[in-house]
Amino acid sequence: MAEATPVTEKTSAPAAGQRSVRSLLASLEIDTRLLGMIAATVVVWVVFNFASDGLFLSPRNLWNLSVQSAAVGIMTTGMVMIIVSRNIDLSIGSILAITALVMALLQTEWLPNALGLGLNSPFIWIIALVIGIALGALIGGLNGFLVAYAGIPSFVVTLGAMLIWRGASFGLVSGRTIGPLDLTFQLIGGGPKGSLGDSLSWLVAAIAIVAIAYGLIASRRRRRRYGFPVRPVWADVTLGVVASLIVAGAVWVANSYPWPPGLALEYAQAHGIQVPPGGLVIPTGIAIPVLIAIGLAVAMTFLANRRRFGRYVFAIGGNPEAAELAGINTKRTIMKTFVLMGMLAAAAAAVTSARLNAATNGLGTGIELQVIAAAVIGGTSFAGGIGTIAGGVLGAVVIQSLQSGMVLISVPTALQDIVIGIVLVAAVGFDTFVNRRKPGVR
Amino acid sequence: MTAPAVTAIQAPLVEMRNISVSFGGVRAVHNVTIDLRPGEVIGLVGGNGAGKSTLMRALSGAHKADSGDILIDGNVVTIANPRDAKALAIETIYQTLALADNLSAPDNMFLGRELVSGVGSLDDSAMESATRNVMGRLNPNFKAFTQPVRRLSGGQRQAVAIARAVHFNARIIIMDEPTAALGPAETAQVRNLIRQLKNEGIGIFLVSHDIHDVFDLSDRISVMYHGQLVDTVNKADVQPDDVLGMIILGKKPGEVTKSELDSLR
Numbered sequence: 001m002a003e004a005t006p007v008t009e010k011t012s013a014p015a016a017g018q019r020s021v022r023s024l025l026a027s028l029e030i031d032t033r034l035l036g037m038i039a040a041t042v043v044v045w046v047v048f049n050f051a052s053d054g055l056f057l058s059p060r061n062l063w064n065l066s067v068q069s070a071a072v073g074i075m076t077t078g079m080v081m082i083i084v085s086r087n088i089d090l091s092i093g094s095i096l097a098i099t100a101l102v103m104a105l106l107q108t109e110w111l112p113n114a115l116g117l118g119l120n121s122p123f124i125w126i127i128a129l130v131i132g133i134a135l136g137a138l139i140g141g142l143n144g145f146l147v148a149y150a151g152i153p154s155f156v157v158t159l160g161a162m163l164i165w166r167g168a169s170f171g172l173v174s175g176r177t178i179g180p181l182d183l184t185f186q187l188i189g190g191g192p193k194g195s196l197g198d199s200l201s202w203l204v205a206a207i208a209i210v211a212i213a214y215g216l217i218a219s220r221r222r223r224r225r226y227g228f229p230v231r232p233v234w235a236d237v238t239l240g241v242v243a244s245l246i247v248a249g250a251v252w253v254a255n256s257y258p259w260p261p262g263l264a265l266e267y268a269q270a271h272g273i274q275v276p277p278g279g280l281v282i283p284t285g286i287a288i289p290v291l292i293a294i295g296l297a298v299a300m301t302f303l304a305n306r307r308r309f310g311r312y313v314f315a316i317g318g319n320p321e322a323a324e325l326a327g328i329n330t331k332r333t334i335m336k337t338f339v340l341m342g343m344l345a346a347a348a349a350a351v352t353s354a355r356l357n358a359a360t361n362g363l364g365t366g367i368e369l370q371v372i373a374a375a376v377i378g379g380t381s382f383a384g385g386i387g388t389i390a391g392g393v394l395g396a397v398v399i400q401s402l403q404s405g406m407v408l409i410s411v412p413t414a415l416q417d418i419v420i421g422i423v424l425v426a427a428v429g430f431d432t433f434v435n436r437r438k439p440g441v442r
Numbered sequence: 443m444t445a446p447a448v449t450a451i452q453a454p455l456v457e458m459r460n461i462s463v464s465f466g467g468v469r470a471v472h473n474v475t476i477d478l479r480p481g482e483v484i485g486l487v488g489g490n491g492a493g494k495s496t497l498m499r500a501l502s503g504a505h506k507a508d509s510g511d512i513l514i515d516g517n518v519v520t521i522a523n524p525r526d527a528k529a530l531a532i533e534t535i536y537q538t539l540a541l542a543d544n545l546s547a548p549d550n551m552f553l554g555r556e557l558v559s560g561v562g563s564l565d566d567s568a569m570e571s572a573t574r575n576v577m578g579r580l581n582p583n584f585k586a587f588t589q590p591v592r593r594l595s596g597g598q599r600q601a602v603a604i605a606r607a608v609h610f611n612a613r614i615i616i617m618d619e620p621t622a623a624l625g626p627a628e629t630a631q632v633r634n635l636i637r638q639l640k641n642e643g644i645g646i647f648l649v650s651h652d653i654h655d656v657f658d659l660s661d662r663i664s665v666m667y668h669g670q671l672v673d674t675v676n677k678a679d680v681q682p683d684d685v686l687g688m689i690i691l692g693k694k695p696g697e698v699t700k701s702e703l704d705s706l707r
Contacts, residue, residue: 226571306563308556311545315553318542325504325540326554327525385544 030239033379033431037394041401048405056405059257063284065397065404066254067190067355070289071096071348072367073396076374077300078344080392081310081337083375084317086384087147087154089338091161092345092371095139096364097169100349103132104178104359107185125185133346139165140342144335162368169361179358189354190287192259201285205251209244216240255283289351293393296347300340301389313337317384373420374399377427398423453516455480455645456501456532456614461510463496470496472669473510478614478645483636485660485677486649489689493669494649495537498616501647502534503527514614528555530614533607537618537649539599543592547584548573550591551606576605580635597628604635615639618649633659653682653689667692 048056055061075092082089106128112119143161147154180186187194196204216236223230231239258264259282267273268280304310312333315323324330348367353359378395380387399420406416456478463471471493478484486494500507503524511518514530521527527534534540541550548569557565557572570587577584581601586594591602600623607615617636621629636646636659650656656663657677665672665688672688675695684695691702 222567226567228567228570308558308562308564311549311553311556311564315542315545315549318544319540321538322540322542322550323553325502325524325534325536327503327523327528328554385542 031388031391034388034391034394037378037391037398041394041398044398044401044405048401048408051409052405055408059253061404061408062253063257063287065400066290067287068404069397069400070190070287070293071352072370072374072400073293073393074296074348074351075341075344075367075371076378076392076396077297077389078337078341079371079375080378080380080387080389081300081304081313082154082341083372083380083382084385084387085313085334085337086317086320086382087334087337088372089140089143089154089158089341090368091139091143091158091165092341092348093364093367094162094165094169095136095342095345096349096352096367097359097361098139098165098172099132099136099346100353100359100363101169101172101178101361102135103128103185103346103350104181104353105173106131107182108178108180120183122184125182125188128182128185129188129350132350133343136342136344136346136349137339138342140338140340140345141335143342144338147338148331148334166361166365169363173361175361177358177360179356181354181357181359185350186354186357187288188292188350189352189357190289191355192263192282192284194288194354195254196285196288196291198255198283198285201251201255201283204286204291205247208247212243212247213240251286254286257284258282259284289355292347292351296344297389297393304389309333309336314385317386319385370399371396373424377424379431381431454478454513455482455515457511457513457516458497458501459511459513461497461500461507461512463493463500463505463507469669471500471507474666474669474671475510476664476671476674478647480613480645481640481643482662483640483646483648483660484674485656485663486647486666487651487653487656487663487685487689488666491668492666492689494666495618497666498534498618498647498649501527501614502532502616504534525554528610531610531612532614532616533610533612534616535603535607535618535620537622539603541591541599541602544590546588547577547591547594547602547605548587550602551576551609553606555610572609573605576609577601580605580608581631596623597625597631600624600628600632604632608635608639612644614645614647616647616649619651620648621650621652621655653685656685657682665689 045057075096079089079092107124108119111124111127112121139161143154143157146152146157195201216239220230220236230236259267259280261279264280264282265275267282268275273280304313312323312328312330315326315328316330316333320330345364349359349364352363356363374395375387375392376382376395377398378388378391378393380392402420402423403416406419411419454477457475458477459475461471461474462469470491474493474497476484476486476497486498488494496505499505501512501521503521503526506522512521513519514532519526519530521530521532524534542553545553548566551573552569557568559565573587577587581598584598584601586598591599594602600620604620620632620636624632633655636648639646648656648659660677662674662676663680663685664674665685667689670692672692673694675685675688680695687693687695687698687702691698693702
């Protein structure tokens, strides 16, 4: 990394090595907290890879890891905003269950019977999804109303909601498992068929790389227009190239995971394809739930950083009184964060139930704790006002990496939870320690 | 209440008539009437809990008055929240500064009034540019445009709070203890700024404990005592001791007996 540092930085004084790394990071304007997390994730991956004799970093495991992280990742994007505004939502696991059940019942019983659409009609999956997400928004809105307008602490409101909607879920189906689900809806859950394949995956990569380049150029142009200092060209180029390589690498890994041989053979027979001697290799590509999670994370980041709503959430978290005095409608803003959270929980419900090809009233039990842990490991502060969507999503990947890695190397179940608990506290402890040493942070 | 002859021809910018504010059973402000003219500084003084901040919070929209009228340019207005006040070009610099510590100076300056692009996205560059312009006038040494304001010094934070009030073409500025947390150099800067704003025709309510600040900067002085207005006096007509008597005893200069006055010394 240090080779890229401009020569002028190296000439002066002792401690030049340390300084130049710092000035390199300063020129790149990268969030050092996020960079540290990425480094920690890489360490975790490499350690698991050694411990599992190369199984962890196989395309198959990484692909599975991405799919397993999707549901928690989706909900973490909303939880970051909730925690940033000094609230909490404990009810997301129960919202996930009730919305998953309603979507499943819509597909299997209500819509086919009531509308006479018949099973697997092309409209069913989208109607079910829209109603499910609307239900999530409604339940989240109820939480938000009680928190923002009635002034009941969010911990209490959502603890109550957690019990209420879990109970309602059981009441709705009396413990039945609802499935199998609509064939199109199932694609939301991933699996070989619910993935993009190689060409579409490369297309996604190309779009992402173009977007990265455009973003960097547009930001440069904007700062130029106002005569602000811009990053050195090499810094922008480095950033763009590194980001593009990461995108391309991720897609390459996803494409390196072939369909299981049995499924590939079935597909070949169904489509009359000649199977070559080594068996038919169909690249899986990016799983649809992963694409959904990435899309939602990008959208939520946009909302958090580039829209008034996001700015207000951070202002409320930083100083609620100041936000109110600045004329911000703080109640409506808080309510909106809960509406969003409910919708994201419903999206996670679609992913989870589609992946299982069924919904039960126990779905998502305890997932709220994973989501909160992911947000916190990702640098979201319970004191409010601090957190990033990207950090939260990375936190979800870290937790999932630890879990699936420990399963891979056969760590006893009891020890798995202990390790994750330790990592959670250590991550926050580390943040507290670092912040205490930073000037001006109290 | 006697209006000073010099400014009598101008219409009052603000009139607060018979304002009362209660918290629970406590009457924090009781039946207070004051006014402010363009280009005038009113020093609002009183002991702790005299109700001066509460009275100003009614004007800035932080608290709705229970009764009484607020008139701007002679018209009765409703100020139910800070948005209403800002729409009437009333800006407030709070004693606490009311900054979101996790946000940058431009973010704070435009909080609640962000500049957005055509599609409603935040235009951070435009906001930073505007902040650089305002700061160039107020505090040319100010350079911290991207870091969170929690990293700034007391004087810099004050500058952000003042810039926020000045930038949006305020006609009325309420300053609640603007120099309480500042060093001598920064205090002098704020005093200069107040004179500059006054010359631009802005009306200023200056809430302060500091009798010297008030005597130095105000045209008239309104004294509050236990939630009530003692009197509003022309600065030229009184001595600091008279005002001190009003603050401590709650009586007009003529009503104070010799022995009471002696007891103050």
